[in-house]
Amino acid sequence: MVKEVNIRAIVVQGLSVLLLCAIIELGAGFTLKEMERRFALIPGLAIMTLPLLDLRGDINGALASRLGTALHTGVIEPKLKLTAELKANLVATLILSLIASATIGGLSWLTGVVMGLTVNILRLIGVAVMAGFISGLILAGLTILVAVFAYLHGWDPDNITSPMMATIGDFLMVICIYLAVLAVG
Amino acid sequence: MPVYRVRRIVVESYPILFICALIGLFAGLTLEKSMVKIEGTLVLMMVPLLNGIGGNLGSILGARLSSALHLGIVEPRLRKERVLKVNVNASVLTSVLIFSFIAAIFFAIAYMWGAGFIGAAKHALTFIIAGMLLTPVIIASTVASAFISFKKGLDPDNIVIPLVTSIIDVSAAIWLLIIAVDLVGL
Numbered sequence: 134m135v136k137e138v139n140i141r142a143i144v145v146q147g148l149s150v151l152l153l154c155a156i157i158e159l160g161a162g163f164t165l166k167e168m169e170r171r172f173a174l175i176p177g178l179a180i181m182t183l184p185l186l187d188l189r190g191d192i193n194g195a196l197a198s199r200l201g202t203a204l205h206t207g208v209i210e211p212k213l214k215l216t217a218e219l220k221a222n223l224v225a226t227l228i229l230s231l232i233a234s235a236t237i238g239g240l241s242w243l244t245g246v247v248m249g250l251t252v253n254i255l256r257l258i259g260v261a262v263m264a265g266f267i268s269g270l271i272l273a274g275l276t277i278l279v280a281v282f283a284y285l286h287g288w289d290p291d292n293i294t295s296p297m298m299a300t301i302g303d304f305l306m307v308i309c310i311y312l313a314v315l316a317v318g
Numbered sequence: 319m320p321v322y323r324v325r326r327i328v329v330e331s332y333p334i335l336f337i338c339a340l341i342g343l344f345a346g347l348t349l350e351k352s353m354v355k356i357e358g359t360l361v362l363m364m365v366p367l368l369n370g371i372g373g374n375l376g377s378i379l380g381a382r383l384s385s386a387l388h389l390g391i392v393e394p395r396l397r398k399e400r401v402l403k404v405n406v407n408a409s410v411l412t413s414v415l416i417f418s419f420i421a422a423i424f425f426a427i428a429y430m431w432g433a434g435f436i437g438a439a440k441h442a443l444t445f446i447i448a449g450m451l452l453t454p455v456i457i458a459s460t461v462a463s464a465f466i467s468f469k470k471g472l473d474p475d476n477i478v479i480p481l482v483t484s485i486i487d488v489s490a491a492i493w494l495l496i497i498a499v500d501l502v503g504l
Contacts, residue, residue, distance in 0.1 A: 184342025
């Protein structure tokens with residue numbers, strides 16, 4: 134039980150997840166470094182990237198958290214079947230991805246204008262929404278898979294899904310932003 | 319009666335995401351303003367790592383504290399809480415180990431990238447100082463947001479992770495850039 138808190142166990146478990154995550158984040162860092170020149174070409178893109186990365190982790194972290202609770206309480210069964218409860222979670226996640234990404238695009242545009250940059254609102258919102266929706270779609274599916282898989286293997290989805298999804302989310306989001314930038318031009 | 323409703327999830331989540339977007343924008347702004355300064359270094363590559371590791375450290379501590387609060391093992395106060403102390407110590411130790419390890423990796427990457435021995439050492443030093451400055455921010459914001467949300471009757475699970483990761487994004491970007499540019503002289 135949780136009564137037995139010992140530093141060793143927390144550090145060992147934490148370090149294993151963190152090490153795996155750090156290696157994936159290195160990939161994200163490398164992609165971001167590769168994007169450096171694009172930042173100069175599209176003003177406002179550097180402003181937008183951090184909040185978009187953050188958003189990805191937040192939306193999927195929350196989905197992972199809810200799925201963990203739902204699996205523990207039996208509201209969702211550990212099967213890959215699209216029940217009404219699972220569908221509500223999925224649809225809500227996708228709607229949030231769309232409107233929150235668009236919000237970030239708009240806010241970044243506003244920030245850019247206030248800073249006196251020449252920013253193109255359609256480009257920024259286009260990149261934000263495209264990257265947000267595509268990564269949201271892929272990650273929502275992955276989150277469900279990881280949560281169900283973790284639960285079926287007797288692991289607590291709360292401990293596994295959130296950090297894993299936040300990390301994979303960062304990596305995928307950087308790549309999706311890069312692809313969206315290439316698509317929008 | 320379904321437990322999860324699309325409308326409710328969206329309505330409850332949007333305000334906190336909006337606040338986090340505003341905090342994240344501030345971090346992005348710092349980054350945009352500093353783009354010129356960090357050209358020709360690997361500092362940009364460090365940003366996702368610092369944010370990611372910081373966020374995970376905060377999330378893990380936050381998740382443990384939330385569970386402990388729900389179970390009644392930890393009371394939302396700072397004094398005479400043994401379990402809180404153990405959790406905080408474990409987080410500090412994990413943080414020191416992981417940031418040192420990644421700093422060593424950055425030394426290797428920067429050296430191979432052609433930064434030279436001193437340049438590589440400066441990259442590693444930058445990362446480790448930023449990580450060490452970030453650690454108290456992570457712990458303070460996690461403990462504070464867990465305790466405050468719990469006291470207000472909100473579920474810490476919904477509040478702590480988004481809020482702490484956003485706070486870390488801002489501080490990580492700022493610490494890293496200030497240090498890289500001014501202190502270490504990268």
